[in-house]
Every structure is written in structure tokens, then in C-alpha cells.
Amino acid sequence: MPAGNWSAHSGYTWLIMSSLSxxxxxxxxxxxxxxxxxxxxxxxxxxxxxxxxxxxxxxxxRKETVCGIGSTMEQTRVARxxxxxxxxxxxxxxxxxxxxxxxxxxxHVPLDGVRYTGGDVVQQMVDExxxxxxxxxxxxxxxxxxxxxxxxxxxxxxxxCLVHLPxxxxxxxxxxxxxxxxxxxxxxxxxxTSQNTDLRFPGEWRAINLQAAPFLLPPPLLLVDExxxxxxxxxxSLGLWKLPL
Numbered sequence: 001m002p003a004g005n006w007s008a009h010s011g012y013t014w015l016i017m018s019s020l021s022x023x024x025x026x027x028x029x030x031x032x033x034x035x036x037x038x039x040x041x042x043x044x045x046x047x048x049x050x051x052x053x054x055x056x057x058x059x060x061x062r063k064e065t066v067c068g069i070g071s072t073m074e075q076t077r078v079a080r081x082x083x084x085x086x087x088x089x090x091x092x093x094x095x096x097x098x099x100x101x102x103x104x105x106x107x108h109v110p111l112d113g114v115r116y117t118g119g120d121v122v123q124q125m126v127d128e129x130x131x132x133x134x135x136x137x138x139x140x141x142x143x144x145x146x147x148x149x150x151x152x153x154x155x156x157x158x159x160x161c162l163v164h165l166p167x168x169x170x171x172x173x174x175x176x177x178x179x180x181x182x183x184x185x186x187x188x189x190x191x192x193t194s195q196n197t198d199l200r201f202p203g204e205w206r207a208i209n210l211q212a213a214p215f216l217l218p219p220p221l222l223l224v225d226e227x228x229x230x231x232x233x234x235x236x237s238l239g240l241w242k243l244p245l
Contacts, residue, residue: 044146044169044202045121048099065104066125070160070228076105078226079159082238083109086155086186086222090240096153096182098145099161103129103138119143119150145173152181159188159238163208166199170208170215178244184221185241191223192235210239217245 065071083106086092092114097106100118102125118140120126129140143150146169150156156177162170177185190207196214197206210217220239228236 044165045144048121048164048203065102067101067104068160071101071104073105073108075226075228078224079238080105080109082224082226083157083186086184086240087111087114090155090184092154092184094153095155095157096150097157098143098150099158100129100140101125103133107133115139115153117141117151117153119145121145145176147172147176149176150180150182154182155184155186156180156182156243157186159186161188162210163188163205164199165202167196167214169202174210174215174217174245180243182243185243185245186238187241189217189220189223189237189239190235191237191239207236217241 064073069075087095087110094115094117095111096117096119098119099122100106100120103118106118116138118126118129118138120129120140120142121144123142126140126142129138133140145158145161146165158173158177162173165173174185187210189210191209191211193207193209194212196208196212199206208215211219217239218241220241222238222240224238226236226238
């Protein structure tokens with residue numbers, strides 16, 4: 001092809017691709033593509049931020065909670081009772097809730113006399129909570145449980161989070177909890193799961209048994225079936241462990 005024709009051809013191709021790119025960026029297809037990229041990111045912060053942005057963008061996303069069905073009032077009846085029981089029976093005076101989400105159900109748990117800190121990896125969630133719960137005595141911090149060793153607390157609550165992390169990240173989070181100097185860990189576990197599978201990307205989901213390989217936690221001090229009414233329950237429970245693990 002003559003040089004002049006090739007130059008013209010390249011110019012037309014660039015013009016078409018540029019116009020197509022601008023068109024796609026102005027549609028929901030581009031936003032869906034961005035969400036896909038973030039969801040399949042190896043970075044947990046990107047993955048959970050993308051999930052948050054997706055939930056708040058849906059017309060029905062704010063009906064009760066942006067944290068998914070597992071954080072609805074219906075799904076957390078037993079969880080609310082269990083947290084209150086642990087606080088009462090184990091003399092809890094300080095608590096780290098990580099991740100805290102939007103406090104849809106936690107705000108209904110009686111925590112009189114407990115210094116509450118909510119940690120989350122999503123900056124927008126932290127900012128919203130600071131504004132919404134200003135003056136209540138609750139503190140909110142940006143925190144990545146995979147990378148950060150939290151400040152010591154009597155109780156660390158980690159509900160519905162480790163199920164979304166690859167196995168290596170679960171082990172890192174558990175190590176950070178142990179290194180924090182905290183007293184107890186209350187975390188989601190599925191005792192009926194005999195063999196743990198892994199995830200390709202953070203943000204996906206599978207049931208994990210913290211007592212099974214590769215985590216091999218000892219028997220918990222307390223194990224409470226959450227009695228979740230949905231089909232994905234799979235013996236979903238809250239287990240209480242003494243720290244360090």
C-alpha cells in the first residue's frame with residue numbers, strides 16, 4: 001500500500017477507534033467493564049471498593065444495606081444476639097469491627113460501656129460512617145486487615161469477610177489479628193465444610209472452615225450457628241477464639 005494511502009488508512013482507523021471509545025465510555029457498558037476489572041483485581045481494596053460502588057449505583061442498592069444480603073436485619077438476628085452475649089459474658093470493654101460496613105445491623109447491638117471502632121478498607125464507607133454516626137462515640141478508621149496490624153482491643157469481630165479473601169490473605173489477616181495484642185476473635189466459620197477451596201480473586205465467595213486446612217484453628221471457645229434462612233447458609237456460624245491464635 002502506498003505511503004499516502006497507509007497514512008490515510010491509519011488516520012481513519014484512529015478516528016473510528018477514538019469515536020468508539022468515547023461512545024463506550026458514555027454508556028453503562030463502560031461502567032460494567034470497569035467494575036469487572038476491579039472485581040477481578042488482585043488488590044482487595046480495589047475489589048471491595050468496586051463492590052461498594054456497584055451496590056450504591058443500583059436503584060435498589062440502598063433499600064436496606066450496601067453490604068449484601070448477609071447484613072440484613074433478617075440474616076443477622078442470631079449474630080446480633082451472639083455479639084451482645086460475647087460482650088456481656090467475656091467482659092468486653094473495647095471492640096474492633098473489621099470490616100464494619102455501613103453498620104446496618106451493628107447499630108442495633110447494645111454496646112453500652114464498650115469503646116467501638118469500625119474499620120473498613122473502603123474510604124467512602126469510612127467517610128459516610130464518620131458523618132452519619134458523629135457524636136455517638138463510635139470511631140471509624142481506614143483499615144486493610146490483610147496489610148495492617150490493628151490496635152489492641154478486647155474483641156475483634158470479623159464477620160462475612162474472610163469468605164471473600166483468597167486463602168493466603170486469610171492467613172495474613174489471622175496473623176495480623178494475633179499480632180495485635182487483642183484478647184478474642186469472633187469470626188465467621190462454616191464447620192460443616194470439610195475441605196476448603198480457594199478463590200482466584202478477592203471479592204468472590206466460598207464457605208470456609210477455619211478449623212480445617214490450611215488454617216487449622218483450634219476448637220473455638222464458643223460456636224453459634226447463625227441459623228441463616230437462605231440456601232447459602234451451609235452451617236454459617238460465629239466462632240470465638242482466644243488470641244493469639
